[in-house]
């Protein structure tokens with residue numbers, strides 16, 4: 001009877017140990033040479049301009065060095081092409097593109113059925129009516145933050161005070177994402193670093209980080225590193241809190257308090273959602289979706305706000321113009337902001353678009369070609385990963401004249417070419433929370449601009465770092481002065 005043990009013994013007896021080792025080593029070397037040297041030179045992608053082949057680490061040491069986004073921008077310039085070939089870890093070839101034509105096509109690669117039906121289920125949660133209900137949450141939190149800043153200014157005798165605005169943006173978005181996500185007020189503004197605030201901030205920043213580390217080290221997440229032990233603790237806390245919230249919501253709607261028109265949190269909407277068979281979602285899907293939304297909406301919005309404040313402080317004329325518009329449209333902080341009021345802030349909208357052009361916090365995303373494809377004569381083998389580099393797209397001189405210049409006016413005078421400006425991507429995976437984010441960011445910026453002048457702290461310099469989002473480092477402090485008209 002066949003058994004691996006008997007077979008191996010037979011092979012060793014007939015070939016001998018020495019020859020066996022030679023055969024195995026030769027097979028491994030041949031495989032390596034074929035996949036790493038021959039395939040590379042036979043690949044249809046060899047016709048693309050690109051970087052020199054490096055077998056083990058690919059071009060990744062270069063990619064990971066320097067400021068976030070800078071290497072991709074440099075590669076594109078160096079190869080004089082908006083689409084290039086480079087090598088990932090293990091010598092795997094990849095396409096990197098900042099070409100609007102290729103972006104337009106790759107972004108419409110089909111999404112799976114599961115993704116499609118989840119997206120259908122989530123769409124109503126981001127309707128204008130729901131967002132309208134969430135607006136007071138953004139406004140209340142902006143008011144609380146402004147009150148704290150006013151108090152600091154008062155104590156400083158209305159001299160400029162230094163404020164860690166990056167920390168405040170983290171807190172305000174944590175507060176809003178917890179209220180609009182879970183109908184749970186964590187009081188990050190004004191409560192210092194409570195255990196809950198620390199745990200939520202860490203957890204929401206790590207949901208993404210975990211996938212990066214674990215893609216390189218198998219079972220990474222299960223290894224007992226101190227950081228992982230911390231994650232397990234945090235996860236236990238968060239899971240139990242969210243489960244409690246789900247049960248509370250199920251109870252609330254079971255008791256018949258259902259008034260969907262007034263709902264202002266994603267958890268309620270998910271608990272009330274019904275699939276095609278009229279069934280409610282099981283707890284695990286509610287959990288997955290609500291944490292997914294919170295994760296996707298937290299760091300992205302807080303860091304984009306930080307970049308906008310940094311740019312407003314760096315360009316006083318632009319700040320003045322944005323403030324004049326705010327004072328014209330919504331000077332009175334006691335009047336509630338509405339969707340219509342915020343729509344009138346056309347210049348502030350351009351400031352945000354230009355901020356997101358220069359600092360797209362999601363600087364790149366990857367799509368995999370499921371089948372062999374041909375885009376504009378370029379043969380793309382099945383399985384090729386295409387890195388759509390928004391940082392390079394937004395800063396390429398071919399796509400944007402004076403690309404490095406901060407110029408919100410460029411969005412006022414011309415219509416933007418399709419696929420030239422994609423901070424929220426487009427296509428089946430486009431950001432579902434873009435309107436939510438814009439509403440929140442305009443509310444926060446308008447509330448700050450009508451009360452304060454923002455200046456850079458003398459000597460402040462920063463570099464872009466790639467954390468979960470591309471953010472400034474060291475964290476942004478600004479000199480904040482109360483305006484005299486207030």
Ligand code: HEM
Nearest residue numbers: 293296297300301304362365423424425429431432433437
């Ligand atoms: C300035 C803020 C934001 C930026 C720049 C941003 C950007 C993006 C981008 C680029 C994607 C696509 C990622 C990819 O395809 O790889 C995405 C997806 C997503 N975003 Fe946002 N986002 C922001 C705010 C928000 C907010 C506030 C929410 C929710 C409250 C949200 C929820 C989502 C969700 C659920 C997805 C996954 C969509 C899907 O897979 O169908 N985002 N976001």
